[in-house]
Amino acid sequence: MRSAILVTGCSGFLGGRVAKYFGSHPQKYSVVAASRQSRKKDELVANNCDFRPGNLLDKEYCHNVTTGIDYVVHCAAMSSPWGNYDAFYQANVEVTRNILAASANNRVKKFVFISTPSIYFNFQDRFLVKETDPLPTRLVNNYAATKLIAERYVLDRNGKDINTLALRPRAIIGAEDTVIFPRLLRAHHAGKLKIIGKGDNVCDLTCAANVIAAIACTFDAKDAAFGRAFNITDGNPVILWQVINALLNTLQLAPVTTRVPEKLAFMYAGLVEMKHKLFSVDSEPELTRYGLGILSKSLTIDITQATKHLGYVPVQTTMDGIAEFVKWYQTKN
Numbered sequence: 025m026r027s028a029i030l031v032t033g034c035s036g037f038l039g040g041r042v043a044k045y046f047g048s049h050p051q052k053y054s055v056v057a058a059s060r061q062s063r064k065k066d067e068l069v070a071n072n073c074d075f076r077p078g079n080l081l082d083k084e085y086c087h088n089v090t091t092g093i094d095y096v097v098h099c100a101a102m103s104s105p106w107g108n109y110d111a112f113y114q115a116n117v118e119v120t121r122n123i124l125a126a127s128a129n130n131r132v133k134k135f136v137f138i139s140t141p142s143i144y145f146n147f148q149d150r151f152l153v154k155e156t157d158p159l160p161t162r163l164v165n166n167y168a169a170t171k172l173i174a175e176r177y178v179l180d181r182n183g184k185d186i187n188t189l190a191l192r193p194r195a196i197i198g199a200e201d202t203v204i205f206p207r208l209l210r211a212h213h214a215g216k217l218k219i220i221g222k223g224d225n226v227c228d229l230t231c232a233a234n235v236i237a238a239i240a241c242t243f244d245a246k247d248a249a250f251g252r253a254f255n256i257t258d259g260n261p262v263i264l265w266q267v268i269n270a271l272l273n274t275l276q277l278a279p280v281t282t283r284v285p286e287k288l289a290f291m292y293a294g295l296v297e298m299k300h301k302l303f304s305v306d307s308e309p310e311l312t313r314y315g316l317g318i319l320s321k322s323l324t325i326d327i328t329q330a331t332k333h334l335g336y337v338p339v340q341t342t343m344d345g346i347a348e349f350v351k352w353y354q355t356k357n
Contacts (some may be wrong), residue, residue, distance in 0.1 A: 026050075026052060026053055026054050027047050027052065027053050027054075027094045027095060027243065027310065028053075028054045028055075028056070028092055028093045028094045028097045028177075029053050029054070029055050029056070029094065029096075029097060030055075030056045030058060030089055030090060030093045030095070030097070030127075030132075031043040031046070031055060031056070031057055031058065031073075031096075031097045031099060032058045032059075032080060032096070032097070032098050032099055032100035032123060033058075033059065033098075033099035033100030033101065034057040034058060034059040034064060034068055034073070034075070034099075035059040035060065035061040035062075035063055035064050036059075036099060036100070036101075037196065037200050037201055037202055037203065037232070038099050038193075038196055038232060038235060038298075039059070039097075039099035039100065040064050040068065040200060041198070041199075041200055041232045041235075041236065042097055042099060042235075042236055042239060043055055043057040043068055043071070043073050043264050044067065044068060044071040044073065045236050046073040047068070047071040047073040048071050048072065050072045050176070053073070053284040054072075054078055055073045055074065055177065056073070056074045056089055056093065057073040057074065057075045057076065058076050058078065058080070058089050058100070058243070059075070059077060059078075059100075060077065060079050060080075061077075062075075062077055065077075068350055069182050072325050076088075076089050077279075080100060080119040080122055080123050081114065081118060081119060081122065081168070082122075083122050083125075083126065086122045086123050086125070086126035087126045087129065087130065089126075090123065090126045090129075090130045090132055092130075093127070093130065093132050094132065094133050094134070095132065095133060095134045095135075095136065095242075095243055096123065096127050096132050096134070096135045096136065096200040097136045097138070097239055098120060098123055098124075098135065098136065098138060098178075099138045100115075100119060100123075101115060101116050101138070101167075101169075101171065102115030102116055102167065102300045103140075103167055104167060104308060105165050105167065105308065105312050105314045105315055106165070106300075106308040107166060107167070107306075107308070107314060108306070108336070109166045109169075109170070112166040112167055112169075113170050113173075115170075116167070116170040116171055116173070116174050117170050117173050117174045117177070120137065120174040120177060120178060121177060123176075124177070124178060124181055124186070124188070125278070127186055128184065128186040129185075131185070131186075132186055133186070133187065133244060134186070134187045134188070134192065134243065134245075134250075135178065135181075135186055135188045135189075135250060136188075136189060136190075136242050137174070137175060137178040137188065137189070137190040137191070137296070138190075138191055138193070138235075138241055139171055139172075139174075139190040139191060139192045139253060140167070140168060140171045140173040140192060140193075141153070141192045141193075141194045141255065141323070141325050142163075142164060142165070142167060142168040142171070142186050142257070143160075143163060143168050143171065143172045143175075143192075144157070144159065144160075144323065144325065145160070145161055145163075145164045145168065145314070145317060145318075145321075145323060146160040146164070147164075147281050147313070147317050148202075148321065149167070149225070149321055149322040149323075150321075150322065150323050150324070151226075151322060151323075152324055152325065152326045153255075153270050153323070153324070153325045153326060154244060154255075154325075154326045154328075154329075155192070155252070155253050155254065155255055155329060159172070159196065159231065160253065164314050164317070165314055175190045175253060177251065178190055179251055179252065182250050182251035183250070183251065187247065187250040187251075188250060188251065189242060189245070189249060189250050189251065189252055189253070189254065190252070190253040190254070190256055191238055191239070191242070191253070191256050191330075192253055192254065192255050192256060192325070193230040193235045193236070193238070193257070193301045194227075194229065194230050194254040194255070194256070194257045194325055195226040195227065195228065195229045195230060196229075196230050196231075196232055196235060197229050197230070197231060197232070197342070197345045197346065197349055197353070198231050198232035198233060198340075198345045198348050198349055198352075199232070199348045199349055199352035200232070200352060201232075201349055205271060205346075205349055206351070206353075208271070208273075209275075209277075209353075210294075211323060212272065212277060212280070212282070216310075217268075217280050218282045218283065218284045218289075218320075219265055219280055219281070219282065219283045219284070219304075220282065220283075220284055220286055220289050220316055220319045220320035221283070221284075221285070221286035221289075221320045222283075223265040223283065224263060224265075225263070225264050225265070225319075225320055225321055225322045226261045226262065226263055226264070226322040226324060227261060227262065227264045227318075227322060227323050227324065228254055228257035228258065228261050228262075228323070228324045228325055229257070229258055229262065229267070229345065230257045230258055231258055231338070231339075231340040231341075231344070231345030231348070232345070233339055233340040233345070233348075234256065234257075234258055234338045234339060234340055234345075235256060237337070237338070237339045238254070238256045238330060238334065238336045241330075241334040241335050242334060244335075245333065245334050245335075246333075248333065249333040249334055252329070252333070254327075254329055254330040254334060254336070255325040255326060255327050255329065255330060256327060256330055256336065257324075257325055257327050257338075258338050258340070258341060258342045258345070259327055259338045260338075260341065260342060261324040262342055264319065265280065267342065267346065268280060269347065270343070271346055271349075271350070272332065274346070274347070274350050274355075275350060275353070286316075286320055289316050289320070292311065292317055293309075293310075293311045293312055293313045293316050294313060296309045296312075297309055297312060297313060
């Protein structure tokens with residue numbers, strides 16, 4: 025028998041990739057693709073997905089899309105380094121509560137929540153961070169704060185009519201990425217991409233294909249794996265600026281060589297953020313302290329628990345993920 029999967033957030037990068045992957049295996053899975061927006065409808069339908077547009081704040085819609093479902097993969101989220109807390113809370117917490125409640129009521133077997141390692145970030149270099157390591161007293165932004173609230177709610181619900189777990193994939197890349205590499209390329213084209221500090225910071229990246237592999241592992245996971253969060257990466261940390269310049273080289277663009285002192289960059293970003301707060305500007309600042317932190321601080325995370333309890337093994341290397349992105353990007357530009 026085929027397993028019925030609901031994937032939320034299918035207009036986004038990861039949600040769309042997840043739905044299309046499982047939809048392309050119709051002998052094993054039937055896929056319901058949920059999204060507020062219809063921009064990926066045609067490609068989702070072409071990949072055997074039952075596209076159901078709607079808003080996850082609507083409890084009736086949540087009930088309808090979870091009816092007859094075995095596994096829910098909840099990718100929908102508001103993801104941004106800047107924005108109003110209430111908007112993040114609605115999109116990341118209330119939505120999660122609605123879809124989880126509907127899933128439990130409809131006897132969904134397993135609920136997989138896509139969380140974030142942004143909860144680890146504290147403007148310090150951190151290496152091989154474990155899921156159980158202490159979190160910062162104050163999280164870096166409203167996105168991280170509300171995702172953590174949602175994650176804890178999901179994990180607390182485990183065993184109460186449903187099995188739940190969370191995945192924390194670090195910096196997702198690959199074809200259809202509209203966030204990480206496109207942001208860097210826009211900054212480069214505008215002449216604003218500079219190495220912050222020494223440029224030797226190390227980080228983990230995660231190919232979308234590897235996140236999908238981890239999700240597939242959760243479907244067969246034993247009960248002991250549930251009620252927990254798992255770090256997910258490519259399993260091979262990289263020097264970030266070497267990867268950025270490798271991307272630029274592949275696209276036949278000039279490498280980044282100009283360096284800006286770290287303290288000066290953070291001081292300027294702080295002033296930009298202060299201006300936005302003082303004048304209640306809703307749009308994202310052109311520069312944020314978090315954005316600079318991502319480009320200048322080392323952050324690697326330990327995937328031992330995912331390997332042990334989920335049987336997760338990366339299926340794609342970081343460089344293959346970059347090549348996949350470049351091939352896709354060149355067809356779109």
